[in-house]
Amino acid sequence: MSQSLNYPFPEPPAEGATLEVAPGIHWLRLPLPFALDHINVWLLEDGDGWTLVDTGLGTDQTREHWQAVAGLVLDGQPVRRIVVTHYHPDHIGQAAWLAETHDAVVHLTDGEMAHARRVHGMADEEAGARLAELFAHHGLDTDRANALRQRGNTYRRLVPRIPDRHVTLGDGDTLAIGDRHWRVVVGRGHSPEHACLYSESGDQPVLIAGDQVLPKISSNVSVRPEAEHEDPLGEFLASLERLGALRSGTRVLPSHGGVFEGLPERCAALMHHHEAHLERLLGVLSQPGTAADMLPVLFRKGLDNHQIMFAMGESVAHLRHLEVRGLVERDGDEPVRFRRVD
Ligand SMILES: [Zn+2]
Numbered sequence: 001m002s003q004s005l006n007y008p009f010p011e012p013p014a015e016g017a018t019l020e021v022a023p024g025i026h027w028l029r030l031p032l033p034f035a036l037d038h039i040n041v042w043l044l045e046d047g048d049g050w051t052l053v054d055t056g057l058g059t060d061q062t063r064e065h066w067q068a069v070a071g072l073v074l075d076g077q078p079v080r081r082i083v084v085t086h087y088h089p090d091h092i093g094q095a096a097w098l099a100e101t102h103d104a105v106v107h108l109t110d111g112e113m114a115h116a117r118r119v120h121g122m123a124d125e126e127a128g129a130r131l132a133e134l135f136a137h138h139g140l141d142t143d144r145a146n147a148l149r150q151r152g153n154t155y156r157r158l159v160p161r162i163p164d165r166h167v168t169l170g171d172g173d174t175l176a177i178g179d180r181h182w183r184v185v186v187g188r189g190h191s192p193e194h195a196c197l198y199s200e201s202g203d204q205p206v207l208i209a210g211d212q213v214l215p216k217i218s219s220n221v222s223v224r225p226e227a228e229h230e231d232p233l234g235e236f237l238a239s240l241e242r243l244g245a246l247r248s249g250t251r252v253l254p255s256h257g258g259v260f261e262g263l264p265e266r267c268a269a270l271m272h273h274h275e276a277h278l279e280r281l282l283g284v285l286s287q288p289g290t291a292a293d294m295l296p297v298l299f300r301k302g303l304d305n306h307q308i309m310f311a312m313g314e315s316v317a318h319l320r321h322l323e324v325r326g327l328v329e330r331d332g333d334e335p336v337r338f339r340r341v342d
Contacts, residue, residue: 001188005215008251012258016065018043018073022206022251024178030056030065032090036074036217039090041257042133042208043073045178048078052094052104053208054255058093058159066094075255081177083169084108085210086191087116089158091255096161106163109170109186111193116162118226119253124152130225134314139290139335147305169195180206188214190219190235198246205250213243213258213266222313233321237274240267244327276329277318285328288337291315 009027019025024045029038056062079102084092092108099106119127132149135141161275164269171186180201187194190211197208211219221236244267252260257321260266280297292314295303301310319338322328331339 005260005266007258007260009259012038012040016069016072021253022204023202024180025206025253026073027253027259028069029045031060032057033059033061033083040257042253044180045142046080049176050074050100051081051083051177052079052098053083053096054091054210055082055098057090058097058155060141060162062094062099062326069264078102080103082106083175083195083197084112085196085208085212085255086194087119088191088211089263091210092116092162093159096163098173099163106166107169107175108166109195110168110182112191112195113162113166113168115192116196119153119155120159120162122153122155127153127155130239133307134228134316135223135292135309137335138289138312138316139292139337140308140312141187141292144305144308148309151305156243170338185246187236187239189221189232189234189239194239196243198250200247205247206286207243207246207250207252207263209243211255212239213252213263213270214254215252217256217261218270220276220310220314221317222310223316224313228320231321231324233274234324237271240271243267244271267335272304274318278322281318281322282327282340284339285338286321286342288339290335290337291319292335294319 009019012029013027018028026043028043030041032040039056044051049105082095082098082104084095087337095106128149128151136145169184169186173184175182180199181244182197182199184228185196187196194210194212196210196212199206221233223232244264246263248264250263252263277298281294284297292313295311298315299311327341328338329341331337
């Protein structure tokens, strides 16, 4: 689907430097040691201090990065608040350390905090087993399921500590930060209760989108082992519809990729992307198939063990959504196969 997004800042800020992307809002990029090699975090002028939005992975590398840039980018002013959009490691990783270092308060939704605590607290055996069992149940072969089982609790390796306390954010809440008012807009499907921040203060509306809307890639949408009854893709599509209805001139600040304009077009393109995946699945499900059988239908290239985890999650989420829509039904239960309802 064609979409023309406008990128007002063609180049990201240089390493260790910030770029002001709207009055009082500064873009800082932190490294990630993955194929997705960066996360964008946002520094908001907040009176005589700062509010940070997202924090990077809880690794030594990211901490050293913060230490190196703190003097430069924070200009000697204290950090007062840390807003965490959602529980994923690249967003919450340094929140506990930054809060302690700056005596700042962490803000996030209760849904994200509860999930962070639950995942962080799982023993290696339990964390590995839950994912392996879910995916084996959906047809993943024993070798690849065992490889996932042996990964253990990868979350805790990237998030050594969860903040002890937090202030709760909820959908519709408003935050006054510096001269701006921000409304919390909760999105779902990528994570349980993801907070986006939307401001109409100033000449141009601004959306801090987290991972809920990204300009170049689609956010991972996975069924979680403890929530097989849910419909994360349905929730994600509903969230895109809601975000796509915000003002069309909005400047969007995503966690990955560049700052862009064209929010309604991007939301529509992402919805179209998922609808096309659903169509493709329906096209082959005249014969019953498992989520594992559907990997080559949804993903064209070979997948390593790390990618398998995301790909299986996506495949199950798409099949589950077709089931919720009444377009497929289960056919056999170990492994689970789905068949198109004709
Ligand atoms: Zn995320």
